[in-house]
Amino acid sequence: MTEAAPEGRRGRAPSIRDVAREAGVSHQTVSRVLNDHPSIRDETRSRVLSVMTRLNYRPNRAARALVTSRSRTIGVLTSSRSEYGPASSIKAIEEAALLEDYLVITANVVGDDEESIARAITHLLDQAVEGMVVIAPQVRVFDALAAMDLDLPFVTLQSTGRLNDHSLSVDQMMGARLATRHLIDLGHRGIYHLTGPQDWIEAEARMEGFLLEMGDRDVPTTAPILGDWTAEFGYYAGRELLRVRDFTAIFSSNDQMALGLIHAIRDAGLDVPGDISVVGFDDIPEAAHFWPPLTTVRQDFAELGRRAVSLLVGTAAAETAAGSEGEGSHPGLRSVTPELIVRGSTARPAL
Amino acid sequence: MTEAAPEGRRGRAPSIRDVAREAGVSHQTVSRVLNDHPSIRDETRSRVLSVMTRLNYRPNRAARALVTSRSRTIGVLTSSRSEYGPASSIKAIEEAALLEDYLVITANVVGDDEESIARAITHLLDQAVEGMVVIAPQVRVFDALAAMDLDLPFVTLQSTGRLNDHSLSVDQMMGARLATRHLIDLGHRGIYHLTGPQDWIEAEARMEGFLLEMGDRDVPTTAPILGDWTAEFGYYAGRELLRVRDFTAIFSSNDQMALGLIHAIRDAGLDVPGDISVVGFDDIPEAAHFWPPLTTVRQDFAELGRRAVSLLVGTAAAETAAGSEGEGSHPGLRSVTPELIVRGSTARPAL
DNA sequence: CGCTCGAATGTGAACGGTCACATTGGGGTA
DNA sequence: TACCCCAATGTGACCGTTCACATTCGAGCG
Numbered sequence: 001m002t003e004a005a006p007e008g009r010r011g012r013a014p015s016i017r018d019v020a021r022e023a024g025v026s027h028q029t030v031s032r033v034l035n036d037h038p039s040i041r042d043e044t045r046s047r048v049l050s051v052m053t054r055l056n057y058r059p060n061r062a063a064r065a066l067v068t069s070r071s072r073t074i075g076v077l078t079s080s081r082s083e084y085g086p087a088s089s090i091k092a093i094e095e096a097a098l099l100e101d102y103l104v105i106t107a108n109v110v111g112d113d114e115e116s117i118a119r120a121i122t123h124l125l126d127q128a129v130e131g132m133v134v135i136a137p138q139v140r141v142f143d144a145l146a147a148m149d150l151d152l153p154f155v156t157l158q159s160t161g162r163l164n165d166h167s168l169s170v171d172q173m174m175g176a177r178l179a180t181r182h183l184i185d186l187g188h189r190g191i192y193h194l195t196g197p198q199d200w201i202e203a204e205a206r207m208e209g210f211l212l213e214m215g216d217r218d219v220p221t222t223a224p225i226l227g228d229w230t231a232e233f234g235y236y237a238g239r240e241l242l243r244v245r246d247f248t249a250i251f252s253s254n255d256q257m258a259l260g261l262i263h264a265i266r267d268a269g270l271d272v273p274g275d276i277s278v279v280g281f282d283d284i285p286e287a288a289h290f291w292p293p294l295t296t297v298r299q300d301f302a303e304l305g306r307r308a309v310s311l312l313v314g315t316a317a318a319e320t321a322a323g324s325e326g327e328g329s330h331p332g333l334r335s336v337t338p339e340l341i342v343r344g345s346t347a348r349p350a351l
Numbered sequence: 352m353t354e355a356a357p358e359g360r361r362g363r364a365p366s367i368r369d370v371a372r373e374a375g376v377s378h379q380t381v382s383r384v385l386n387d388h389p390s391i392r393d394e395t396r397s398r399v400l401s402v403m404t405r406l407n408y409r410p411n412r413a414a415r416a417l418v419t420s421r422s423r424t425i426g427v428l429t430s431s432r433s434e435y436g437p438a439s440s441i442k443a444i445e446e447a448a449l450l451e452d453y454l455v456i457t458a459n460v461v462g463d464d465e466e467s468i469a470r471a472i473t474h475l476l477d478q479a480v481e482g483m484v485v486i487a488p489q490v491r492v493f494d495a496l497a498a499m500d501l502d503l504p505f506v507t508l509q510s511t512g513r514l515n516d517h518s519l520s521v522d523q524m525m526g527a528r529l530a531t532r533h534l535i536d537l538g539h540r541g542i543y544h545l546t547g548p549q550d551w552i553e554a555e556a557r558m559e560g561f562l563l564e565m566g567d568r569d570v571p572t573t574a575p576i577l578g579d580w581t582a583e584f585g586y587y588a589g590r591e592l593l594r595v596r597d598f599t600a601i602f603s604s605n606d607q608m609a610l611g612l613i614h615a616i617r618d619a620g621l622d623v624p625g626d627i628s629v630v631g632f633d634d635i636p637e638a639a640h641f642w643p644p645l646t647t648v649r650q651d652f653a654e655l656g657r658r659a660v661s662l663l664v665g666t667a668a669a670e671t672a673a674g675s676e677g678e679g680s681h682p683g684l685r686s687v688t689p690e691l692i693v694r695g696s697t698a699r700p701a702l
Numbered sequence: 703c704g705c706t707c708g709a710a711t712g713t714g715a716a717c718g719g720t721c722a723c724a725t726t727g728g729g730g731t732a
Numbered sequence: 733t734a735c736c737c738c739a740a741t742g743t744g745a746c747c748g749t750t751c752a753c754a755t756t757c758g759a760g761c762g
Contacts (some may be wrong), residue, residue: 012420015748026712031750060476062422063415063748067717069363082442084677087433094459098474105456108445123449126409231640263640286607289582289614293644318721366718377742382720390739414718418747705754706762712755723741732735 007350015056023051028306034059057136065128075124076106079136080229084284086135089157092305093133099315105129110135112199117144125150131312133157133305143347152237155308156201172202175297175338176209176251179279182295182340183249184217187348188277190247193224194237194257206253206281227257234260242268245285248276255280255296262345273347283341292344299338303342307336355439365406374402385410391535399515411455416666416679417480426475426665430487431580433633436652437486440508443656451664456480460487463550468495477499483662484508484656487553506659507552523553526648526689527552527560527602533646534600537699539628540684541598544575544587551598556634557604573598578608586623593619599627599700606631606638606647613641613696634692643695658687 016034020027025048032040033048052055065071068194074097078086094104107120117140124132132154134141145154183191193210194204206222214221225241227233234257241247242264252258259281262272272278272292280287283298367385384399402408416422425448429437430440445455456478458471468491475483483505485492496505534542544561546552558575561655565572576592578584584621585608591599593615597620603609609631622641623629631638634649 014749016750017748028713028750029711032711035750039711041710046476058479059750060417061478062416063717064413065717066417066748067721067750069717071413075751082435082438084433087438091433091459094457095461103456103478104456106445108442110446127412127454128409151455160417164641235640257747259637259640266642286610286637289586289610291614291617293614298452339722367720368718378719379721379743380741382744383741385718390741395740411718414747415720416747417718418720426724519750576734705742705761707758707760709758710756713753714751715753716751719735719747720742721746723743723745726740728737730735732733 013060014057015060019051019055019057022055023048030213033344034100044148046154050172051214058186071103071104071128071130072101072132073103073127074309075129075132076108076187077120077124077132077134077136077141077344079107079109079112079138079141083229085299087280088301089305090199091247091309091310092302095312096306096309100309100315102130102309109138109141112138112140114144117141118148121145121148128307131155133308133312134306138197139199139201142201142321143195144325146285151263153312155311157304171335171337172205172210173212175281175299175340176206178340179281179297179340180210180213181217182346183251183277183279184213184219185345186249186277189349190222191218191219191249192241194227194234194250194254196227196229196254196260197224200348203253210251227253229254229256229308231256231260231263235264237261237265239267242270249278249346250276251279255282255284255294258294258296259290261267262292271347275350277346277349279346288343290345295343295346296341297338297343300336305337363629363654364410364411365409366411370399370402370406374399375394386657408471413647422481423452424454424456424478424480425660426478426480426483426484427455428460428471428475428485428487430460430463430489430490432581433583436633436650440486440656440659442655444660446658447657448664451660452662453660460489460492463489463491465495465655467501472496472499482506484659490550490552493552502662506662508655508659511523521633523556523687524560526632526650526691527557528564529689529691530602530632530648531561532568532628533693533697534602534628535570537588537600537697539600540570540701541573542570542602543573543592543595543598545578545585545612546575547578547580547604549577554604561602563662565655578604580605580607582607582611582614584608586615588612589615590618594623598627599699600626600631602632604632606633606635606641606645609645609647609696610641610690613643613645624696626701628697628700630697638692639694641696642698646697647692648689649692651687654687660676663669670691 007177016030017027023030025044029040030048031045033045074093076090076093080086089107093110097104105124107123109120110116121144132152134145134154134156137156140174180191191214193207195207198204210224211221225237227237234252238256238261241250250261253262258278261278265272265276270276276296280294280296283296286295287296367381368378371381375399376395380391380395381399384396425444427444429441431437438680441457448455454673458474460471461467472495480503485496485504485507486506531542541608542565544558545631546558549555561575576588578588586602588608589612592601601612603612609629610628616623616627621627630643632664633648638645645652678700
């Protein structure tokens with residue numbers, strides 16, 4: 001009566017056995033074609049392949065994962081996913097992973113408490129990821145990661161003195177030095193630095209670069225101002241700073257805060273760069289059209305993402321193949337050099 | 352000799368049967384605990400649960416997907432993934448999906464040719480997604496989707512006259528009308544509109560809103576200028592436009608282009624809003640700190656993402672439960688009202 | 703000419719869950 | 733008291749793939 005189904009099982013997608021039957025071979029032969037095993041006659045292979053396309057066959061990833069216990073999945077752990085930098089890196093990660101036939105899933109750290117960090121990590125673990133890319137570079141995330149002592153390979157896109165087995169980064173310190181050097185070279189001596197949140201590793205690195213460069217050039221250093229990456233904060237920080245005008249330049253840890261700063265400076269009736277020079281960090285696409293166009297440090301987020309994947313996939317492959325080894329491998333791969341982009345927001349200080 | 356493994360199988364994660372053995376129940380009972388089946392004695396349940404935590408048991412998603420043939424995965428199809436709007440929506444989608452215990456994977460459409468669109472869709476299909484959210488709202492993507500006539504539920508985050516079964520959107524047309532109305536109310540009559548790429552559905556909707564409002568108010572319309580969403584384009588468009596100064600206001604289809612426009616206007620020695628008023632669209636976080644702060648239309652990207660998930664998960668559930676039904680359901684859910692944010696980039700026209 | 707070997711293919715058992723269908727053992731009811 | 737029912741649990745098959753181990757067959761060789 002109700003045994004309608006014209007062929008195959010009720011709505012189920014065609015399986016390897018359906019293909020096998022149609023092609024007149026065993027299911028194992030089909031499997032071999034899928035994994036291009038060497039000893040398959042060309043004629044057999046093409047016959048199987050043609051049946052596959054005819055039936056619109058798609059290998060079932062779940063079944064494969066089940067038996068191989070490999071998910072071919074990379075997890076990305078991130079906070080601030082919608083910001084330009086992370087978003088660009090994620091995009092690159094996905095594209096690179098796709099080429100290696102890996103799947104990418106991301107988990108957001110919503111708060112910065114232990115629990116939400118753990119929840120995000122757990123989410124990734126539930127998907128049986130084979131490796132992780134950490135873009136949310138709060139120190140706390142690393143602590144959580146360490147505490148769970150899972151033996152997953154992971155890579156962070158931020159430099160960190162502490163965990164340099166895993167780190168891969170734009171040389172933040174160098175970038176900060178470039179920015180600072182530029183200001184000093186222009187003749188500035190009263191220079192403030194607006195940092196990112198203090199538990200962000202990259203914020204720390206930029207601050208360190210700033211302080212080192214100031215020290216090297218014997219410019220008296222000022223206390224860094226702890227920011228939170230937002231334009232909003234930059235604006236208020238600028239207002240505070242301007243109450244005592246003991247500076248002629250500011251190096252902001254990212255472009256958004258620089259934008260806020262410029263806004264505040266202009267609100268105070270002053271000119272950028274006439275009265276005060278501002279340097280940002282990141283080179284977001286809008287930076288070239290700020291008023292004035294922003295001098296900033298460009299980082300190649302996409303490159304970072306691509307390298308993260310190659311490192312991770314490489315590691316995974318190596319681990320499968322042989323015992324663990326080659327920590328210091330990929331020497332040139334680990335650091336990407338940032339670039340100073342000079343635009344209109346910096347000039348020699350007024351006398 | 353080599354039968355080392357202290358307990359359990361070689362390195363494999365604990366399975367439902369391991370838990371069962373330890374708890375002295377059958378594997379099926381463990382399964383029932385996992386799916387919280389009603390008829391399980393409290394004592395049994397808690398015993399099983401405690402074994403689970405002790406063994407650090409994690410259900411194997413692949414196995415579950417295999418037998419149920421449900422992946423609990425939502426696919427997001429996107430281009431321009433790193434821009435603020437899409438990125439915000441994606442973030443919200445992920446958070447909402449997580450609550451429903453769904454996994455989110457995204458696929459980027461890299462070019463806009465048929466092939467890369469097909470590749471992205473195929474990628475999602477390979478993961479056996481149960482539904483799709485389309486954020487790359489090029490008309491072409493829909494054509495491709497229609498051409499493959501898969502019976503997946505999908506939702507687009509952009510309004511479209513054509514596919515309104517699936518659409519869910521900020522009322523783009525209304526937003527555009529609000530922006531345009533604001534300019535007209537201020538007294539502007541020479542108003543240009545800078546659109547997004549012509550095959551973007553939302554660009555089209557905004558353009559339509561603009562034209563309708565202009566018509567309603569009997570303001571002579573001008574030919575829209577086809578843009579590409581970038582600040583760069585806004586800049587060059589501004590330069591071109593300024594060669595013939597037959598306007599006093601511009602409504603830009605997004606904030607980035609508005610930024611470029613302002614840059615061009617200022618380069619030409621003119622003032623915003625003194626000489627020319629500019630309105631944007633999106634209200635990206637930086638917009639409040641542009642110089643001048645940008646008048647724009649805010650859309651709630653996150654809300655959109657959340658609703659997309661609830662719609663999709665709802666559909667999936669409904670489809671499983673009963674026959675197809677309720678197309679027009681969720682009446683208020685389908686449209687999110689945008690809001691005009693008036694800041695400093697608009698003013699009455701100079702005489 | 704019989705034997706070994708390897709290329710090409712087949713067979714059956716996993717993998718870790720869920721599903722459909724038993725199987726128990728009281729408690730309420732006729 | 734016999735019966736039925738339901739709550740609580742168990743049993744075995746199955747999902748679609750890969751893995752380990754056959755099997756077949758012709759070529760090369762002593």
